Amino acid sequence: MRRTKQVPARPAVGPCARWAGDPEIIREIMDRIGDKWTMLTVSTLSDGPLRYTDLHRAIPGISQRMLTLTLRQLTRDGLIGRTSYPEVPPRVEYTLTPLGDSLVGAVQVMANWSVDNHETIRANREDYDLAESG
Known part of the structure; x- marks a missing residue:
């Protein structure tokens, strides 16, 4: 029988080191609030209450299924x-x-960061893709 060597867990660093309690819920929350549809929905509702249809029209590209799921979550x-x-x-x-x-x-x-930096990111992607393809 082969024994595997257990590697001791490294202590958390950065923001993870400050998470007291259950780190899983923190990761779930970060996943939720960092989601593009969550950000667009929250931003859209910051102007006031909206009906489902108006919200759907106000968020380009979101499907009815994804909007329903996002609203439920x-x-x-x-x-x-x-x-x-x-x-x-x-x-x-x-x-x-x-x-x-x-x-x-x-x-x-x-x-706002996305708006301010989208041209630079687009150029970086093009440079990367060009370098990777040739």
Whole structure:
């Protein structure tokens, strides 16, 4: 029988070193808030409540399935609220909760960084692809 040598775990460094408790939930939250559809949904709702159809129109490229999934996840996490009105036809509005509103600043910083740096990143990708292909 072959024995495997156990390698001792390295201590966490950087932001991971500051995570007390369950690091898995921190990674899940970072995955959620770093998702492009989450950022676009939060940013769009920062202007006020919207109905599903208006939200879908306001986020180019998002499918109905992905919007539904994103809204469900953000509602579960308490970042957005969903209000149903007993009307015919039924009306549902989505809005940011105070927790979701606290995320808007970070989302806008990321969006602004993307706008400010997209040309440089595009050029870097083209240079990389050219170097890799030849």
